[in-house]
Amino acid sequence: MGFMDGFLRKKTSGNTAKDRLKLVLVSDRANCSPETMELIKNDIIKVISKYMEIDTDGLDIQITQMESDGGHGNVPAIYANIPIKELRSPR
Amino acid sequence: MSEVIVITSGKGGVGKTTTTANIGTGLAKLGKKVVMIDTDIGLRNLDVVMGLENRIVYNLVDVVEGNCRLKQALIKDKRYSNLFLLPSAQTRDKSAVSPEQMRKLVDELRKDFDYILLDCPAGIEQGFKNAIAGADRAIIVTTPEVSAIRDADRIIGLLEAEELKKIELVINRIRMDMVKRGDMMSVEDVVDILAIDLIGVVPDDESIVIATNEGEPLVGSDTQAGKAFANICHRVLGEEVPIMEFETESILKKIANLFKRGY
Numbered sequence: 001m002g003f004m005d006g007f008l009r010k011k012t013s014g015n016t017a018k019d020r021l022k023l024v025l026v027s028d029r030a031n032c033s034p035e036t037m038e039l040i041k042n043d044i045i046k047v048i049s050k051y052m053e054i055d056t057d058g059l060d061i062q063i064t065q066m067e068s069d070g071g072h073g074n075v076p077a078i079y080a081n082i083p084i085k086e087l088r089s090p091r
Numbered sequence: 092m093s094e095v096i097v098i099t100s101g102k103g104g105v106g107k108t109t110t111t112a113n114i115g116t117g118l119a120k121l122g123k124k125v126v127m128i129d130t131d132i133g134l135r136n137l138d139v140v141m142g143l144e145n146r147i148v149y150n151l152v153d154v155v156e157g158n159c160r161l162k163q164a165l166i167k168d169k170r171y172s173n174l175f176l177l178p179s180a181q182t183r184d185k186s187a188v189s190p191e192q193m194r195k196l197v198d199e200l201r202k203d204f205d206y207i208l209l210d211c212p213a214g215i216e217q218g219f220k221n222a223i224a225g226a227d228r229a230i231i232v233t234t235p236e237v238s239a240i241r242d243a244d245r246i247i248g249l250l251e252a253e254e255l256k257k258i259e260l261v262i263n264r265i266r267m268d269m270v271k272r273g274d275m276m277s278v279e280d281v282v283d284i285l286a287i288d289l290i291g292v293v294p295d296d297e298s299i300v301i302a303t304n305e306g307e308p309l310v311g312s313d314t315q316a317g318k319a320f321a322n323i324c325h326r327v328l329g330e331e332v333p334i335m336e337f338e339t340e341s342i343l344k345k346i347a348n349l350f351k352r353g354y
Binding site for chain 1: 236237241270274284
């Protein structure tokens, strides 16, 4: 299995280069510094924590390219994955 | 009608000057009246690539400052009488010329030339701003490497902000053998990432080094790079020429390799 696996899904350095470039260009084009991302992240945690308990360590937020709904091709989008630890019962 | 084309890249050492020399010479070969301007003040190079370094009397800064007339500073090429070079100044710095002065100079040249090519310095500072000031069209030179492509993307963003409408891409120094084994990004990969029109692909070719050694642009010669640059010139004129396929290894080389491996 190991052999076939390596054979079929061989990650070439050319592909690595393309993937790395795509990520770098998304943040270059968005002109959004890591500091700004950190501030956004902290604000999101603050807001959502009012309503539910979230796993702040597992929280992942990034700017990526996504297919737009309006059919305008790829547009930059903020992607956030926020794991919920416990839904607080409404008071 | 004349057209002003800036050849730029962001990153240094990807082949802007070589591309300028070969497109300039190639267009002259096709009968166009061409002037190439080296806008890299302080680090002039287009003169040596063209083999015209011994003929320089006046330069770009002299023209802008009014030390000579424009016609006095233009150097006629050795090979083509319809090809001229306006060399850069070696002992001055980038602040010696302003974008406004460049625009005026370029407009002056439009009266006499079909094509005005601006060889842009690396970087995105004053020299870059000068070079793009009067341009109608841009040719971005990149190599299939992450650093060069990242810088090219930045340059494209800046050109779009300046509302330059026609921006085209040259992928330089591609090695098909490396692309085939997956160790180099392909033409499709690079075009996909930068999302601008492709105007040419130039293979990594030893003959470029030899041509630069001798100060003779190789456009139109019987070499892979020579043919690639000739095709680019036709596309600059608006002709449809398919992107050529490069042979990775000659048959002779393949046989030689077989023996080397001991088969």
